[in-house]
Amino acid sequence: MKQNKNITGSMEDYLEAIAIASVKEGAARVTDIKTLLGVKMPSVSGALAVLLKAGLIKHEKYGRVTLTKKGAAIAKEVKKKHAVISAFLHGVLGVSPDAADIDACKIEHVISAETFKKLCSFMRAHKK
Amino acid sequence: MKQNKNITGSMEDYLEAIAIASVKEGAARVTDIKTLLGVKMPSVSGALAVLLKAGLIKHEKYGRVTLTKKGAAIAKEVKKKHAVISAFLHGVLGVSPDAADIDACKIEHVISAETFKKLCSFMRAHKK
DNA sequence: GCTAAAAGTTAGGCAAACTTAAATTATGAA
DNA sequence: TTCATAATTTAAGTTTGCCTAACTTTTAGC
Numbered sequence: 001m002k003q004n005k006n007i008t009g010s011m012e013d014y015l016e017a018i019a020i021a022s023v024k025e026g027a028a029r030v031t032d033i034k035t036l037l038g039v040k041m042p043s044v045s046g047a048l049a050v051l052l053k054a055g056l057i058k059h060e061k062y063g064r065v066t067l068t069k070k071g072a073a074i075a076k077e078v079k080k081k082h083a084v085i086s087a088f089l090h091g092v093l094g095v096s097p098d099a100a101d102i103d104a105c106k107i108e109h110v111i112s113a114e115t116f117k118k119l120c121s122f123m124r125a126h127k128k
Numbered sequence: 129m130k131q132n133k134n135i136t137g138s139m140e141d142y143l144e145a146i147a148i149a150s151v152k153e154g155a156a157r158v159t160d161i162k163t164l165l166g167v168k169m170p171s172v173s174g175a176l177a178v179l180l181k182a183g184l185i186k187h188e189k190y191g192r193v194t195l196t197k198k199g200a201a202i203a204k205e206v207k208k209k210h211a212v213i214s215a216f217l218h219g220v221l222g223v224s225p226d227a228a229d230i231d232a233c234k235i236e237h238v239i240s241a242e243t244f245k246k247l248c249s250f251m252r253a254h255k256k
Numbered sequence: 257g258c259t260a261a262a263a264g265t266t267a268g269g270c271a272a273a274c275t276t277a278a279a280t281t282a283t284g285a286a
Numbered sequence: 287t288t289c290a291t292a293a294t295t296t297a298a299g300t301t302t303g304c305c306t307a308a309c310t311t312t313t314a315g316c
Contacts, residue, residue: 093246106238115231118221
């Protein structure tokens with residue numbers, strides 16, 4: 001129904017990081033994003049240019065980064081995927097929290113809608 | 129312990145495809161690989177050059193492609209991952225066979241050793 | 257209010273994994 | 287046996303996502 005699929009996994013990571021970094025101050029800084037994702041500043045600048053052109057963020061030069069409605073919606077979706085997958089890996093399989101988090105970060109970008117839906121059902125069923 | 133990690137997910141896909149295509153005739157053709165992976169012939173040629181240099185395949189020009197010992201070992205490992213993940217998605221989550229296969233193909237390249245080990249344990253426990 | 261350090265951007269490059277287009281080699285049917 | 291077609295390779299280029307180096311802007315301490 002929605003064709004948000006012009007966005008890459010990497011860009012999803014940036015949106016997710018911006019959402020997380022915005023919690024404190026209501027906006028993110030390039031440095032925050034860089035730290036969260038473990039990349040160098042020019043990589044962040046490049047990604048922000050892409051996200052800006054896609055209408056997913058707002059960005060004051062040398063300043064604050066905020067999500068647009070569309071950007072926030074995607075970030076929310078990605079964060080939900082991340083949470084469910086991580087919970088499964090750690091809570092059900094018994095993977096260590098750190099590894100679960102790292103793997104969730106990768107899996108969240110490659111999983112199909114069908115599989116995610118089924119995983120959600122599974123986790124609902126296994127919730128005490 | 130093993131540092132096979134010079135190989136990318138894409139190259140793992142090629143090794144897996146070569147292994148699958150070799151079952152019939154004992155060797156693969158570029159066309160078989162192309163069909164299995166859904167890429168164009170020059171992409172296969174390029175990948176074969178990389179795998180050849182890495183000592184993972186043998187390749188007669190304009191002819192047969194076969195796996196070396198090292199290449200076959202990696203292919204076997206990847207196929208095992210694929211099988212376990214696909215079995216989990218379909219058998220446990222109830223994902224359709226086609227989607228399970230496609231998702232397994234992606235997940236097999238991003239999953240950590242720890243998570244895979246835990247998934248294997250889980251599947252062993254859930255085997256009737 | 258000036259200036260050094262921190263934060264951010266721009267420029268240029270590289271590697272991976274594709275692609276299209278053109279050239280080359282193999283193969284099979286007449 | 288020759289020659290058209292299928293299979294393969296080579297050449298050249300694109301996109302994505304990262305990097306280093308160099309430059310610019312902002313910010314804080316004095």
